[in-house]
Amino acid sequence: MTLLPWAIFFALIAFALAMICAAIRLLRGPSAEDRVLALDTLYVNCMMTVLTLGIQLGSRFYFDIAVLIALFGFVGSAAMAKFLLRGEVIEP
Amino acid sequence: MTVTEIPLWADLAASLLLVAGGILTLIGSAGLLRLPDLFARMHGPTMGNTLGLGCVLLASIVVASALAHRFVFQELIIALFVVATSPVTSILLMRAGIYRRRGDGGTDGKVVAPLDGNA
Amino acid sequence: MKRWRWPSLTLFTVTLFLLWLLLNDTLAPGQVVLGLVLTIVVALSTAAMRPLRSRPHHLLAAVRLFFIVLFDIARSNIVVAGVILGSVKRRSNSGFMKIPIDLRDPYGLATLACIITATPGTVWAGLSPDGHALTIHVLDLQDEETWIRTIKHRYERPLMEIFE
Structure with missing residues (x-):
């Protein structure tokens, strides 16, 4: 009798619901900033789902995937936010 | 399933941390739907980014x-990076x-913060 | 190539090297050598991009500030969760406020911006051109006095101790 599989099940459902919330905001969001914020949230929730799957399967490979998702999520969100702010991503 | 072979204390601690992380992240993302305007919505996902992610990373550690019978703390990299x-x-x-809403008087008549400086 | 700047360069190199070892989760000699070569090359080639050097001191104050921030993040998570799950009236009194500030060091200001933004409930929204007032956005804007006192006493004073 262990608790961990049930906790993992609960956490995965919570992350799925959180991703649905973010996806609704992504589709509905009145302004572009709302959509970028929702996409950023989606990235972080996705990273936490991958980490939880890594706990469930007892494998360290999922950690590397989580690092990559964190890296690409930051680059994408920062580039989009910068574009909204300045109309240009890389300035001379 | 490999997760059934861990000692009881790790089982309990990781379960508590995972449940707490899940609840915090869910509330934070629900804030995206429940809060009224963009500036208020910025605060919701911060919860998932800080304490929610911290709980999940601690559970993973x-x-x-x-499982490895030694102290593994690679997750510290993700924590440092996200922080x-x-x-x-x-x-x-x-x-x-703020920049894109300049001059339209805010949401409820209050003036939106002036765009000063380049912080 | 600019002038050789040892102290900040060493701190940067050591941090990068430790991160490399942590990422590979090993102390094998091959990885140690590879990490040393990589970090020295990266540190030398990016030395010209670092605009000015910081001189942090009072390590003890920094450690204390770290735990204060950790505690505040945990506490304000609960407060923000209460606001999100609360009534419509409670959810709709967010707003901007100005805070007078005495901190001038750029690295200190950057750290303050990170602390304020990483704490749920407050987001950094700008600094006035003369650097005397910062604007933040607060989710639960009930009394401005408490927020001003919190930020000035809990965060700004230790940061001035560390960076100035």
Whole structure:
């Protein structure tokens, strides 16, 4: 009798619901900033789902995937936010 | 299933941390739907980015250390990275929101913060 | 190539090297050598991009500030969760406020921006051109006095101790 599989099940459902919330905001969001914020949230929730799957399967490979998702999520969100702010991503 | 072979203390601690992380992240993302305007919505996902992610990372550290019979703390890299980067995204989005709403008087008659400086 | 700047360069190199070892989760000699070569090359080639050097001191104050921030993040998570799950009236009194500030060091200001933004409930929204007032956005804007006192006493004073 262990608790961990049930906790993992609960956490995965919570992350799925959180991703649905973010996806609704992504589709509905009145302004572009709302959509970028929702996409950023989606990235972080996705990273936490991958980490939880890594706990469930007892494998360290999922950690590397989580690092990559964190890296690409930051680059994408920062580039989009910068574009909204300045109309240009890389300035001379 | 490999997760059934870990000692009881790790099982309990990781379960508690995972449940707490799940609840915090869910509430934070629900804030995206429940809060009224963009500037208020910025605060919701910060919960998932800080304490929610911290709980999940700690649970991962606990389980990995119990499985490997030594202290594994690679998750510290993700924590450091997210702590260093998520404020940058938030501040850029905040500045973009202020910049694109300049001059339309805010949401409920209050004046939106003036665009001063280049912080 | 600019002038050789040892102290900040060493701190940067050591941090990068430790991160490399942590990422590979090993102390094998091959990885140690590879990490040393990589970090020295990266540190030398990016030395010209670092605009000015910081001189942090009072390590003890920094450690204390770290735990204060950790505690505040945990506490304000609960407060923000209460606001999100609360009534419509409670959810709709967010707003901007100005805070007078005495901190001048750029690295200190950057750290303050990260602390304020990483704490749920407050987001950094800008600094006035003369650097005397910062604007933040607060989710639960009930009394401005408490927020001003919190930020000035809990965050700004230790940061001035560390960076100035």
